[in-house]
Amino acid sequence: MDQRLLPYAPDRDVYRLLQVDPRAGTDEIVDACRRLARTFHPDRNGSWRANEEMQVVNAIRGLLTDPAARAEYDVARWRFWAARDAAVLTPVAMEATRRSAFEIQVRAALAGVRAALGALAPPRCATCRGVINADDRYCMACGRHLLTGGAAR
Numbered sequence: 364m365d366q367r368l369l370p371y372a373p374d375r376d377v378y379r380l381l382q383v384d385p386r387a388g389t390d391e392i393v394d395a396c397r398r399l400a401r402t403f404h405p406d407r408n409g410s411w412r413a414n415e416e417m418q419v420v421n422a423i424r425g426l427l428t429d430p431a432a433r434a435e436y437d438v439a440r441w442r443f444w445a446a447r448d449a450a451v452l453t454p455v456a457m458e459a460t461r462r463s464a465f466e467i468q469v470r471a472a473l474a475g476v477r478a479a480l481g482a483l484a485p486p487r488c489a490t491c492r493g494v495i496n497a498d499d500r501y502c503m504a505c506g507r508h509l510l511t512g513g514a515a516r
Contacts, residue, residue, distance in 0.1 A: 371436070371443045376440070381399065381427075393424065403416040488509070491504045
């Protein structure tokens with residue numbers, strides 16, 4: 364793995380650079396790397412930094428197409444954001460989020476109303492949330508097999 368990409372930092376986030384989702388497949392990542400390579404290749408780009416930028420693109424492609432290296436990078440990325448979120452949730456910040464008894468009761472009442480309305484709503488497919496009939500064996504929208512003859516919620 365290219366050590367320029369670790370430790371993780373948001374300004375060096377490879378997914379943001381490639382403009383792809385972190386769950387993107389290898390084909391999508393390779394396409395994004397090709398798009399950047401067309402921009403930064405020294406033969407097409409006369410910039411004095413074109414060679415360095417192309418090396419970074421190649422390093423990112425190598426990182427994200429190697430499953431073990433990508434997993435290591437994703438873990439480092441996840442740890443960075445988890446540590447940052449944990450630092451924000453200090454006991455003082457937790458104290459400020461305490462709710463009054465009235466707010467707790469209002470939230471509980473709203474949850475009850477929501478549950479009651481959900482019970483009155485027609486059954487829906489768990490996959491696509493399409494409305495299904497009680498006697499259906501398959502969802503008409505997505506084709507999912509309904510195990511209990513339409514009782515999937």
